[in-house]
Amino acid sequence: MELDAHRTELTVHCYRMTGSFQDTEDLVQETLLRAWNARDRYDPTRASVRTWLYRIATNACLTALDGRARRPLPSGLGAPGDDPGAPLAPATDVPWLQPFPDGRYDVDARTELRLAWVAAVQLLPARQRAVLILRDVLAFTAAEVAEQLDTTVAAVNSALQRARSTAATVAAGSADTLREPDDLRQRAAVDRYLAAFEAADVPALVGLLAEDAVLEMPPVALWFRGPEAYGAFMERMFRLRGTGWLTRPARANGQPAFAAYAREGGQHRLHSLQVLNLADGRITRNTVFTDPATLRAFDLPETIR
Structure with a gap:
């Protein structure tokens, strides 16, 4: 059997x-x-x-x-x-x-x-x-x-x-968030989002968001809705963690995702896995996972030199 x-x-x-x-x-x-x-x-x-x-x-x-x-x-x-x-x-x-x-x-x-x-x-x-x-x-x-x-x-x-x-x-x-977006349009939007994220370009990030886009970050219970709040939080995050981030494409739940690496000394250390929802070529939701056990499940390198 x-x-x-x-x-x-x-x-x-x-x-x-x-x-x-x-x-x-x-x-x-x-x-x-x-x-x-x-x-x-x-x-x-x-x-x-x-x-x-x-x-x-x-x-x-x-x-x-x-x-x-x-x-x-x-x-x-x-x-x-x-x-x-x-x-x-x-x-x-x-x-x-x-x-x-x-x-x-x-x-x-x-x-x-x-x-x-x-x-x-x-x-x-x-x-x-x-x-x-x-x-x-x-x-x-x-x-x-x-x-x-x-x-x-x-x-x-x-x-x-x-x-x-x-x-x-x-x-x-x-x-x-439940629709299957067009693959080519989706990939182009994701590529633009990753480029804006690595450049810490908050206006470019906000320009890719849907009107009611959601940003949430378990295990933090706080979450935000709308480009204004989303952008304000991203500005805070780049102030706190610095710029010069690196990203690596990933997949989670059949959705586009990426691993985000924050600069730390002479290397970049894994910070989060971010899972994106898209509709009509715009980001409708970004769910950011930072729990170490969750990150380990994705077999991501801890650091990038």
């Missing part, structure tokens, strides 16, 4: 369920171990290996999520900040949503992996989240999902209806 061939898709599934890449790796290992130990009890007349593995993985995720708080982004916790000079104290008590390192897996860029989508489904109760992902993303039938979750088809359909309603309400407020 070939189990490891399903590792990548199970990894993506567990990430969608939990919003935590660190938890995901452990859950996939647990899923494959459970499957191996139960291989003699697998009945191919009842389900394919893939369906059977998704049942094990989904229930492992539901157990892991029991009693845990959802993983948000700062923009999901309250109103935007109005003081770009406010203290940048990390909220270490919040289990923040983590990005997914595309480069470690052969994963297609899909809307259902984007940060905005994963953050939206985190609002759902865990079983509704599972039903939505299994039905609408993975296209399992209602009967298959009922079998996977040990419930009835009627209960699956009811949970799916509630989950779709909640997800649609959330998406209505951020539809631009």
Whole structure:
């Protein structure tokens, strides 16, 4: 029985369920171990290996999520900040949503992996989240999902209806972050943004922003909306950390991203991973991750000389 061939898709599934890449790796290992130990009890007349593995993985995720708080982004916790000079104290008590390192897996860029989508489904109760992902993303039938979750088809359909309603309400407020932008236009906008960032050219950065662009920086709960606040914060950041930054392209959640390196003596040290959303050739959101554990997941060099 070939189990490891399903590792990548199970990894993506567990990430969608939990919003935590660190938890995901452990859950996939647990899923494959459970499957191996139960291989003699697998009945191919009842389900394919893939369906059977998704049942094990989904229930492992539901157990892991029991009693845990959802993983948000700062923009999901309250109103935007109005003081770009406010203290940048990390909220270490919040289990923040983590990005997914595309480069470690052969994963297609899909809307259902984007940060905005994963953050939206985190609002759902865990079983509704599972039903939505299994039905609408993975296209399992209602009967298959009922079998996977040990419930009835009627209960699956009811949970799916509630989950779709909640997800649609959330998406209505951020539809631009869920669209697939034109690749050429996207690449050109990203290239211009990186050039402006390395030059510490705040007016050029602001000129690339959408009218309601968001800047957020977990684990700092503070976030900003609009080019004026975004630009004011970037001016503060360049004053504090200096200019002469370097960037390296990256990918996260099927989205363009980049690693930012701040000048430190005779070298540049890794500062952050920044994940961009775009629509109509403009930056609609920049989610800046600085947590060391998150950065390690992307296998980025610590310094560049």
